[in-house]
Amino acid sequence: MKKYLYYLLLALGCWLWNGDKVSLIFSQESIPSESEAEVTSTDDKEVGTFLFKKVDPSVVTITHEYGQGSGFIISSDGYIISNGHVIMGNIHEEGDPKAVAKRITITLSNEKKYKGQVIGHSLDPDCALIKIEADEELSPVELGDSDTAKAGENAYVLGTAGGLKRTLTAGIISNVERTDLPTFTKIIQTDAPINHGNSGGPLFNEKGEVLGITTYKRGWGSEGLGFVIPINVAKTLKDHFLKYGYFRRVDVPLYIIQPLYDELAQALGVKEGVLADFVEPDSLAAQAGLATGDIIIKMNDQPISACTEAQVRDLNWQIVTQEVGTPIKFHVLRPKGVPVGRPKDDQLEEHVITATLIEDEPAIEHQYQLGEIKELRYDELGLGVKKLTMLTYYYYNLPKVKGVRITNVGSRSPASKAGLRTNDIITHLQKIPIENVDQFQNLLEKHLAQHSKYIHLTVLTTQQGKHISRTAIKPYYDLADKKVILILPIDDSEYFDLIKRILVENGAEITIASKIQEIALGKDRKIKVDRVISDLSIDNYHGIIFIGG
């Protein structure tokens, strides 16, 4: 279900992420009024010191080559929870929003350091699971139940605020069902001071139970608006990461739901349920029998209802976190005669829809969420493309044609000189219709290897009017006639794809070599090299590149 399409329009918000700079911070406890002071000041101090003692040993600082943040230990065998964006790697270079930092160090509160290994992560909901192999006893936090969090109760945050480790700040929970940010789930809002570096750390209540992961704050000109991912969301994601290594969302694509707010319920003539606002005509949902305008009143024989956005997000969460292959049943109300004809009268008929949940497509980028789709980028040509998912057409208002979507055009690059623009769709390359990104990559690299002077593209322009345009890219081939040898390690080559692409774009003749004939490029990827190092004579080559691993 893609309900966030509506609510993205309202979102503002900024990241909580410490890059290299450290911002000035101060930690401030809520100052009690005079009358309160007489009664509770000693209690407050005791609660604070008690909490610090309890939670501090569980909070860690996470540092890697691109930045730092916080996290907290959830099990004695070394599992740590933090934000997905805290362990984010070089997404730009790799073109992959799911790139992970490679040299992660976890520092415990006693200053001991361990290497962190990412078990799985997601950027929305922003959550990550990291593992360390500790040679000492670890103290995990006590996980609370975020469903019991109440607006007004005291909240405490512990983390590496602004680079300052083990900083405790306090405030209250300001709201427990914030849906105005473009996040997948509803989130908890707090006014406890949060700063860059707090990301990934725990927010906990007076008993020391962790209620969420501190993640976002609204910056510039706002005060005390911090946002926290509920711990129950993290618990579910932890299971996904352990089982699959990523957030394996399921659904019956493609339909969008909307809450039945007061007037809408009245206009539709129902009291409860949730509206299937739009069902994609050729999708599995449509084939299963779901139609635009259906009012879903039961899911798997249980009555459901959502009249607020928060309830819609909760419902959506229930559906998408299930296992692939699980059957799902909807009872829907639909005016008689629809969708084939016009409604006969105001009578609503009940229909039953059954389907099986399948794995959902990767999320598209929107607002500040980076999505999950990899970008295939050729920096020398100045062209970046992404695959077209079902939701991409709806989010960017694109006509439904096959091809690849242009997501990046470098300024004054061959792609920009060819008149290409972001969000246009490449439908043909050298007159061959494009089906997907892999085929596009193979075709393009074949022509680049042949040093084709012009690479003809057929593009559907989508941003100013919609029309077909034909153009051509003229690559520079700066390394034409140059023979380059890439020497790879036996396993886990870093940036192999990127380097190979740069060489191909520049027209170099590439030979791949290693110690042995068949090597592993990473998880589940093996290739046969062109030459084994022992039979190599480097005099025949203009350049040698050693790839690390």
Place this chain on the structure above:
Amino acid sequence: MNKKVILGLIISLMLCLNIIGCAAPEKLEGKQVMVLLQEAVNGISKTVKPSVVYVEAIVSGRSYQMNGLVLDEKGLFLLPFAIAKSGRQNVTIERISVWIDQEEYQAELKESDTRLQISLIEIPVEAGEGENKPQLVPIKLGEPPKVQAGQWVVLVCNTGRDKNYQKSIDLGMVAGEKYMGRTFEEIPLRLTTLQWVGMPVVNLNGEIVGMMHQGSRVVAINEIKKGVDKLIAKSIEGQKTPATASSKNKQPWLGFTYGALNEIYAEATELPKESIQVQYVFENGPADKMGLQPEDLIIEVNNQPIRETGQRALAQIRAFLDPEVGREITFKILRAGKPLVLKGAFEEKPEPKTFVAEDIGIKVQNITDIEYYGKRLSVKEGVLVTKVIPGSPAASSGISRIYANNVIIELNKQPTLSIDEFIKVVNKIRQQKPPVVLVKLYKGTYISHCALNLSIGQEEKGK
């Protein structure tokens, strides 16, 4: 020898010496060159100034000040201003005032050229009869003189009576060759301190070479002269067949979109770069009727070949097209490498059928191929929302509300696939007065629903 002959010889000799003496060039000392220059500038300023008037125009509530050029003694002036016909609607000229000899006169707009952004304005003949009749000195728009980089030019402006600074002339320099700008031929000038729109740019011989226009660009005088001649001819035509209010607003339309041919693509396919590529042809428009197709390459317009490439080709075709309702046009195109000649004529751009649903708070119109293409709609059947009135039920209908460019296909559970259907449904709603109304609409490529509470957001009527 004859005495007369000798006398004649002596007189001739004297005359010769005299002539030679006179013809011997005086060696100008440095300062003298500057003195001559100053005199020239001063002289030009005195000659040209009477032809430059100070003008104030009030357009849609905003006031603009500029200079106008006197075109004849009867009160016709050139104004460097025109309202673009396309795009913004509801732009009105409320008042044009011209100051002559410190007296204010109201002027009327006669004709406009939207490409050159110039207009003819006229002070009605009755104004200032008798002794108070203003003395007008028309600007000399003779043969356009040659313009060369490095030439000195004088800029003359009229700042009006109230100005605190009285700068009215400047000395500038032509900084490059005349070139085709975005819409007209321009002369690059070294930056000057005077930036009055409408002021003439005059060479040291007193001949006008250009006119300062909006954006500190100087329009070449050949464009202005042609433009003025056309406008005067149009206004004479207009006097013969008086224009009605509606015909004045007729937008000439050919019904296709075009762009510059990408130069790399032209190279790759060996197509001429000096051309314009047709991008989209609107259904049943004049271009469609004449047989124009997307990807056709226009190489000649009315027997005028396109000689520029890229962006300049766009400027050139804009000048060639010269839109006017009813005017015929001939294109020579290349289709699949073969030349073809197509003929057609400009028609009036179809006006959309609009409707204001006040109770709901939206302005809608019907959908033609123009909106379908221009606004990137995904359906043609429905009504297009062009405006949501702030504070109305449509503006307050919750998170999933109506926005401009949405297409309404159902209202109150009744289909609204045309504007007539929509109006019928709105009238029924007005009679039945349901408390809430369901709206089904397209937002881009997906459908959404929202409910309007018609009892809120209505204007408070006076009691």
